[in-house]
Amino acid sequence: MRVVSLVPSLTEAVALTLPGVLVGATDWCTHPAGLDVARVGGTKYPDLDRVRALRPDLVLLNVEENRREDAESLRAAGVPVRVTYPRTVPGALTELAELLAELGAPAEPAWLRAARRAWAAPHRLAPARRAVVPVWRRPWVVLGGDTFAGDVLHRLGVINAYDRHAERYPRPNLAELRDQRPELVVLPDEPYRFSADDGPEAFPGVPCALLSGRHLTWYGPSLAEAPALLADQLSRPTLAG
Incomplete structure (x- = not known):
């Protein structure tokens, strides 16, 4: 093969x-x-x-x-x-298992078994927090509903303000984003490389969590460590302005 x-x-x-x-x-x-x-x-x-x-x-x-x-x-x-x-964590785990079996894997690899265990009961924000999740800037693009990354965040206690939007990746302007009055802004470092110096300043006074984009959007071996890593990053937001 x-x-x-x-x-x-x-x-x-x-x-x-x-x-x-x-x-x-x-x-x-x-x-x-x-x-x-x-x-x-x-x-x-x-x-x-x-x-x-x-x-x-x-x-x-x-x-x-x-x-x-x-x-x-x-x-x-x-x-x-x-x-x-894949648009959900369980869907990704199933697709991965099926693909690897078709390619000749004799059994599920250890990393896939570890990912199943890790996502069986991940640590969640308590209480859950309503958030906006920009994935691009210039123009602003945010995470909508029916997405893999959205399901990852949902399972970690993040309530996506755009989860019920008609588009999977809405393009609100900054004023519209601020009008959502989020309790948290989630800023991954890919596909746009948000950082402490690029992103939080657009949301003064709102806690901003900088996340590993690879662990938020990749479905593969990174799934095994994603729940613990992302939960830790979500629990330590920074405040700009």
């Missing part, structure tokens, strides 16, 4: 579970450290000629990370693809 992954989460999952199966990955696939496979460009604009040249038996994609036209182009060229789309 020869696999090319265009999804950083799945790159890590496959590389750690089935060494030797992965033959290609994107330039953004940073885990596991020292991964030695062919690089095929970015997640949004991969070099499909390079992908095809690797003669993969399967290419891994994700609805949010990758473009539909790339999946269709690969299919048209006769390259098998698998498109993932």
Whole structure:
């Protein structure tokens, strides 16, 4: 089996579970450290000629990370693809187990069993706090409902102010965000790299929690440590202004 992954989460999952199966990955696939496979460009604009040249038996994609036209182009060229789309933690765990079994894993890896245990009863904010969750700036984009990251936060005691919005990634302006009067602003460091110096100043007087974007949005081995790490970061917000 020869696999090319265009999804950083799945790159890590496959590389750690089935060494030797992965033959290609994107330039953004940073885990596991020292991964030695062919690089095929970015997640949004991969070099499909390079992908095809690797003669993969399967290419891994994700609805949010990758473009539909790339999946269709690969299919048209006769390259098998698998498109993932987890929107909840249980859904991600199930998809991972099914994928790894199909790729030849004889049993669930230890990291996946650890992730199941970690998410069975994660530590939650008490009391739960109503929050806005920007994932981009210039323009502002926030986390809406029906998203994997939204489910992660829900399970940790965060009430997303935009959970029932018609769009999965609404684009309110800053005034609209402030009008929500959140008790907490959650600022992940990816895809936009919010930091203590870039983000909290837009919400004076509101506690801001800086989160690991990888642990908030990746579904793979990072799921095992995500509940404890994110819960700790959520419990130590900073106050700007």
